[in-house]
Amino acid sequence: MQITEKDLLEKLKINFGYDSFRLEQKSIIENILAKKDTLVIMPTGGGKSICFQLPSLFFEGITLVISPLIALMKDQVDSLKANGIPSTYYNSSQSSEEQQQVFDAIANKSIKLLYVAPESLPLLQNVLNQNYISCVAIDEAHCISSWGHDFRPSYKQLAFLKKTLPETPIVALTATADKATQEDILEQLAILNATRFVSSFNRENIALEVRPANDRVKQIIKFINERSGDSGIIYCLSRKATEQLASKLKQNGIDAKAYHAGLNFEERAKTQEDFIKDDTQIICATIAFGMGIDKSNVRWVIHYNMPKNIEGYYQEIGRAGRDGLPSQALLFHSYADVIQLRQFIANTGNREVQEAKLDRMKQFSEATVCRRKILLSYFGELIEENCGNCDVCKNPPKFFEGTVIAQKALSAIYRLQQKEAMGTVIDVIRGAKNAAVYDKNYQTLKTYGVGSDTSWQHWQHYIIQLINQGYCQIAFHLNNVLQLTDFSKKVLFEGEKVQLTTPVEVKKELKTILKEKNSKKSTSDTLFERLRKLRYRIAQEEDIAAYLVFSDATLKALENERPQTDNEFLAISGVGQRKLEVYGGEFMEEIKTFINEKKQGRKDTTLETFQLYKEGFTIDEIADKRNLKAQTIFSHLSKLYIEGKDVSLDEFIEADTLKLIANAKKVLKNEIALKPYFEFLGEKVPYEQIRVGLTILQKKR
Structure with a gap:
């Protein structure tokens, strides 16, 4: 099957919510889909993960992702699931039953990506063949190189992958690798002919x-x-x-x-x-x-x-x-x-x-x-x-004629016979009255106190510049004492001029600080803050990271664009089809509420729902009339119920289901997130029912 650019962009929008590719993502993805080995050097935040996650949706088999950090595999898998991409991980922290479920998912080809640590690869020997594995992605690939800054011996064994899976494309990805490290990565992984993609390292933001x-x-x-x-x-x-x-x-x-x-x-x-x-x-x-x-x-x-x-x-x-x-x-x-x-x-x-x-x-x-x-x-x-x-x-540094300052500092080093570190040199110049000075009679030196009118930090700043310009040096092998260099004579005896910079003071005017304090009060009720609170609540209920619901950039776009229909919401960068279906209703409701409040003053939007409920309309009818999702109406009724309004939540849940939730509540020790209940109940009770059940139990307690 010929995969077109239109196909790629369609998957990019549906599963990741983006309308276009960044940097060299498109070329990298096309290279991987052509089953070619690939080396990707892309800055952190440049979108490396999409480079192998998107192709996985087109491959028949599984994309095996090798990652050095077991603790983060759940987070990465949660992120994929939030985008509607079936995936899982395999590691030593799982029970044998959970590990068997992973093997079943591989055999059934019911997942697209499998995350695994290099140490666990031997345990996957039975599935490491081309019947199951369509692509191998090695994340944080610099860990394989002893030239890299984060070398991990467990990565050394990965060379066997090319021998075991000769027809399977191997993708090595990292954010930081100089030329020596890049060469080493390709050699260690036995993918010397891999296509290299080195994106700009410039993170302008x-x-x-x-x-x-x-x-x-x-x-x-x-x-x-x-x-x-x-x-x-x-x-x-x-x-x-x-x-x-x-x-x-x-x-x-x-x-x-x-x-x-x-x-x-x-x-x-x-x-x-x-x-x-x-x-x-x-x-x-x-x-x-x-x-x-x-x-x-x-x-x-x-x-x-x-x-x-x-x-x-x-x-x-x-x-x-x-x-x-x-x-x-x-x-x-x-x-x-x-x-x-x-x-x-x-x-x-x-x-x-x-x-x-x-x-x-x-x-x-x-x-x-x-x-x-x-x-x-x-x-x-x-x-x-x-x-x-x-x-x-x-704030460019301001240079000034600093020859006299340089002469004072170099003279002090000379008088101290080049036997003292920077701290003592500065103490002598400033005329300090401490034991380090008096015990050695340094107060008798000619240079004692010649710079008492300048602060300790300023002297430190000036001496560091003299070191950088080669007028003196630190002898690291001799307890870091300061020593003179050949250039020192030019300043002390030959009239050479020295240019120094003034230290940049980090300070803020009082007016600015007061202004910021006042502005904090006003920013707490922006639409962005309201959307951030909604995101946090949803994330807690689903037991996932808040940014997996929507990123800050997407929240900013929602704040600016204020979409109120499905099509408008879907047009926002970072919103895919699945996220529209799962979260769109609640976020659009929050946006509408915010707009109405600004027009009419603060108004409780749940009261409109309550009025329609009292008039006998069903959940679906209320949702239709208010142009909201049913789950939003359920959350309104739950809030009204807790507040003591005349709402009967029992009509929306079977008595047996309520008992199951009550039992789960005891086992889960009053857990507030909905996802643990959903998993505990075998994924058979919908989230809306769990929310209703927990609300009833909370009120009864």
Whole structure:
């Protein structure tokens, strides 16, 4: 069968809700459908998953997806099911009965995608043949390469797949792989002739910012308070730092949780699930967190500590703004982090490569030119224009004649006989009266106190620039002492001039803060907020992540377009046929209610339903008259019933069904989500009936 572009676009809209392809998605999909091996390098949020998920709908057999993270397989499968695509996962956390159900689904070809961790592949030996498997997708493919920043030994065994399935296309996908890693991926997977698709690495919607690490916690608290209600991730170098930071944020009324490898599996899974479902807004994590998370409404990422390389930094900031809406990446930079990272890599096998990569990261952090240019050039992508969306572009550094400052700093290093680290050098320049200075009689030096009129942070800023310009250096092998270089003489004795930049102060005028506080009150009753609350309620009832109902970008489009008919709703980007059928009614009702309230003042729309119910109309008749879905009318009647209005919900449910729900309620310990009841009752009782039953039981209690 010849698959046309029209066929592809039809499936794209029905199952994913999009009207057109992004980046190179169409070419990649056509390549896979032609059964050719494929390497996809595409930025996080660029739409990698669609590249193998959409072709799976055309293949006769199953697309096997190899993913490194068991904890996220359920989330990925939930996402597919929400789009009407039958899929499942197979891993060690399942019971033997659940695993047998997976084998039955494979044998019956009743699923299109099967997610599996590389460790579980040997257990699928019986189905790893071309009768069942039509395509193999290897997600996070950089994990196979020891050149990659996230090497996983379990990925090394995947070379056998090409031998076992010679006619089956293999698709390797990753967001970050430099040229060496790309070559290694193809070699390790034995797909040397794979077609390569390398998309632009430029995520224009993410604003880049670097700040000095002074009072980090205060800065972070202020940053979060200015973005109330937004989801974010804060990356820290150590487990201890994640715990301490989460604790400080909680003390300041901010909902945050720590995530690191020291927690047990259940704790990690629960924290991750709470974040995905918007039950927790902020995660303080080590780099173990985030890979494979498709949560599209992460609005910001903060690096509490500097990452060890640009690949890691790029991948981590890419977890923000996957829906394409404006997002922020804030990095705190300090020399203490550089020193700690150098200690981490001192005893590693490929130390020289790691040190070179750390140096590039350091150069990015200390840049006085467009940061995005530096970031993209690392991946071999050059842009002519400055990005306009990084702190350097928005607030270019101001240079001044800093020769006297340079001479004071270099003289202090010389007088201290090049035996002290930066902290003590600054203390001497500023005339500090502490033990580190007095115990060694440094107060007697000529340079003691010559810079007392300048703050500690400013001196740190200036000395870092002198290091970057080569006028002095850190001797990492000698407890990080500062030493002079050959260039130092030019400044001290030969009259060479030095240009320095003024530190950029991070501050907001009081008026702006007050204005933001006032605007928060008014934004709480926007249509977007109303739709977000509705999405959260539906997600809780279905026990899925909120962004799987609709992304923030789709909610914004609904807010702007305000669709009120099925066709108008379907025209919104991110709305497919299934989502229209399942969620369209409730969202259009919320939109209509909002519009009416703005016209007439706040009005309870459920009262219209109540009036028609009292007049004796059936559920379907009320739905038809009000141009709503039956499930919306049921939710109105449930609300009215709880409020004590004269509504008899018992007429909509059999006594036996109510008993089944009451029994399930005891077993499930008063669970509020509807999906666990639906599954517990063997998927035989519809969601509307469960909602009605639980409402009756709630009222009786």
